[in-house]
Amino acid sequence: MSRIACLFLLLPCLPLLAGATAMPRPQRPVAKVVATQWGEENARDRVGEAADVIRIAGIRGGMAVADIGTGGGYYVMRLAPVVGAQGRVFAQDISSVALDRVRMRVQAAGHRNVRFVQGSQANARLPDASIDVALMIHMYHEIEQPYLLLDRLRRSLKPGGRIVVVDLDRPSEEHGMPKGLLTCEVKAVGYELVTLTDIAQGYVAVFRPGVRPDPASVKACRA
Secondary structure, three states: OOHHHHHHOHHHHHHHHHHHHOOOOOEOOOOOOOOOOOOOHHHHHHOOHHHHHHHHHOOOOOOEEEEEOOOOOHHHHHHHHHHOOOOEEEEEEOOHHHHHHHHHHHHHHOOOOEEEEEOOOOOOOOOOOOEEEEEEEOOHHHOOOHHHHHHHHHHHEEEEEEEEEEEOOOOHHHOOOOHHHHHHHHHHOOEEEEEEEEEOOEEEEEEEEOOOOOHHHOOOOEO
16 A cells, blocks of 8 residues: 555554564665576586575475565475475565566476465565465575565464575675674564575575564664
8 A cells, every 4th residue: 555545544554654664774785686586597406506405494395485586486496396285385576577487387397386476575475374484595685675574574484484595695785695694684673593504505594583573673784
């Protein structure tokens, strides 16, 4: 709902307006989206990237996994067989064009356990209490409002749910995310670091939700 519409329905819009301004913006460069896919898929397979991430994240049959910022669908295509018929993969992106392309790949492969969700820079728009593992693969540095997105993402996690970030340990303007800065930002909105593991294509950071802080108390981490 727009702010103009809120002028006519002020009280119902108060939570929306508060939620949109309660969290800080990052005090670091936000990388521009330059491609819908990070790297060439065969090259990523050769170094075992997806296999490493799936193992470290503990993804198994029957789970519901969200691929936030799915891009070309590299992880969706590899997750669907792993979670199986009793599981679910949510292909999420802010781009309807990217989602349409992934939808065609999924249909061609015959996967029936994939759902598609178009989100925004501030809200993944995943169903409440629906996700066991939320993946953010080589895209965290492109999120314009990471604190707000992470805070809202908490509602979408099932009890025991995790978020998993994969990135390169380099400045955000170089399409990476320093480990310490990532940990600071995610912890700032009440998540706890579970593991931080180096892999051939960067690192894998696993977080679980802890105590949610008062949004007004959250301060942006500095690079």
